[in-house]
Amino acid sequence: MMILNDGKGNIFEDFLKAFQKEMKEMGHANLIIAGRTGVGKSTLINAAFRKNLAETGIGKPVTDEMRVYEIEGYPLRLYDTVGFELDPEKQRKTIETIKQECKRAERLNDPDQFIHCMWYCVLSNSNRLEQVEVDFINEIAELMPVVVVLTQVITKKQAEAFKNQILKDYPGIKAKNIWLVLAQDYDDDDRIKPAFGVDTLVEFSMGLLPEAAQKAWCNAQKASIKLKVDKAKKLVMTTAAASFGEGYMPLPFADATALVPTQIGMIAGITAIFGMDISKSLMRAIVTSLLGTAGTTLAGRTIVSNLLKLIPGVGTVVGGTINGATAALLTTALGETYIKIMEMTASGELNEKDLGTEKVQKQIHEMFIDKLKKRE
Ligand SMILES: Nc1nc2c(ncn2[C@@H]2O[C@H](COP(=O)(O)OP(=O)(O)O)[C@@H](O)[C@H]2O)c(=O)[nH]1
Numbered sequence: 001m002m003i004l005n006d007g008k009g010n011i012f013e014d015f016l017k018a019f020q021k022e023m024k025e026m027g028h029a030n031l032i033i034a035g036r037t038g039v040g041k042s043t044l045i046n047a048a049f050r051k052n053l054a055e056t057g058i059g060k061p062v063t064d065e066m067r068v069y070e071i072e073g074y075p076l077r078l079y080d081t082v083g084f085e086l087d088p089e090k091q092r093k094t095i096e097t098i099k100q101e102c103k104r105a106e107r108l109n110d111p112d113q114f115i116h117c118m119w120y121c122v123l124s125n126s127n128r129l130e131q132v133e134v135d136f137i138n139e140i141a142e143l144m145p146v147v148v149v150l151t152q153v154i155t156k157k158q159a160e161a162f163k164n165q166i167l168k169d170y171p172g173i174k175a176k177n178i179w180l181v182l183a184q185d186y187d188d189d190d191r192i193k194p195a196f197g198v199d200t201l202v203e204f205s206m207g208l209l210p211e212a213a214q215k216a217w218c219n220a221q222k223a224s225i226k227l228k229v230d231k232a233k234k235l236v237m238t239t240a241a242a243s244f245g246e247g248y249m250p251l252p253f254a255d256a257t258a259l260v261p262t263q264i265g266m267i268a269g270i271t272a273i274f275g276m277d278i279s280k281s282l283m284r285a286i287v288t289s290l291l292g293t294a295g296t297t298l299a300g301r302t303i304v305s306n307l308l309k310l311i312p313g314v315g316t317v318v319g320g321t322i323n324g325a326t327a328a329l330l331t332t333a334l335g336e337t338y339i340k341i342m343e344m345t346a347s348g349e350l351n352e353k354d355l356g357t358e359k360v361q362k363q364i365h366e367m368f369i370d371k372l373k374k375r376e
């Protein structure tokens with residue numbers, strides 16, 4: 001395998017450094033999951049997030065009423081209410097604990113510790129939401145956005161009716177929304193009801209979080225690949241515009257590798273947004289083959305000028321320099337190709353075995369060229 005040198009060292013090592021820095025700066029998204037035992041909280045968490053925090057048994061008690069689950073290097077902290085039933089005393093204590101946690105974060109003035117959102121789960125076919133639960137929701141809603149999640153929806157019509165009933169009975173309910181989900185396929189004897197609603201719940205909830213916690217949320221969740229793709233595309237746009245826009249000095253072709261550090265930073269940023277459970281060796285295969293594509297491309301004058309002929313509007317290269325617009329094009333094509341690979345890997349279209357093969361490496365290169373050609 002080709003290992004490129006960007007002048008300072010190995011590209012993959014530089015990528016790893018940039019990626020680790022991204023992960024360190026990312027912090028956590030902090031979510032409370034609440035609701036009675038058996039409604040489907042663990043099943044929902046399992047469907048929404050890459051790691052099954054609730055079942056790994058790594059929860060630490062905050063108080064008797066609450067446990068917190070976290071995994072080193074994983075950017076979601078999950079607060080789980082313990083035995084939150086309809087006992088008003090227990091409920092009062094739970095609210096106190098949550099308030100204390102919020103106060104503690106404020107005292108520390110540490111955004112990483114702020115609790116960002118609560119999902120309050122209610123079994124959809126119970127057709128019952130008590131006043132004490134609504135009081136609980138409304139009190140927490142003073143501290144953070146709350147989404148009521150109607151779980152185990154097998155009959156949408158019935159769940160919709162329950163939702164409307166809730167809104168009618170409790171017009172003052174302070175939830176941001178009431179969401180219907182079936183977190184796991186349901187085997188209805190004669191047919192299977194496919195799971196639904198978790199992807200959109202995750203997308204909706206991200207909009208409720210502060211900007212600073214959104215990258216962590218994007219990384220931690222697995223239900224919506226679209227969320228990851230959209231966020232990564234924004235990063236590519238800003239990288240291309242900010243690095244190679246106004247004021248960018250034209251580079252001689254020979255120095256075109258000067259683009260590489262910015263591109264490594266962007267690739268590391270995209271990787272952090274996706275948060276993939278893949279091995280280091282696979283990561284190496286992807287990063288070196290892709291930056292290899294761009295790197296080889298950028299390294300030699302001939303290759304660059306041949307490549308640039310493919311881009312409509314750039315025309316013949318006479319000046320012997322690479323201008324901002326061209327650098328931005330190359331960077332955008334690189335970023336978009338990488339997003340596509342991440343997307344295909346996340347969806348299972350590509351796997352670890354395939355990625356090492358020459359065939360796939362060639363495909364990646366073609367994808368990159370294709371993206372360059374399609375620019376106008
Ligand atoms: N098919 C299906 N079963 C579910 C779903 N949600 C919960 N369950 C089942 O309901 C039971 C309780 O769910 P669990 O997630 O453990 O509830 P928790 O006590 O709130 O964490 C388990 O047997 C789950 O398999 C769902 O969305 N689909």
Ligand SMILES: [Mg+2]
Binds near residue numbers: 041042043054
């Ligand atoms: Mg559970």
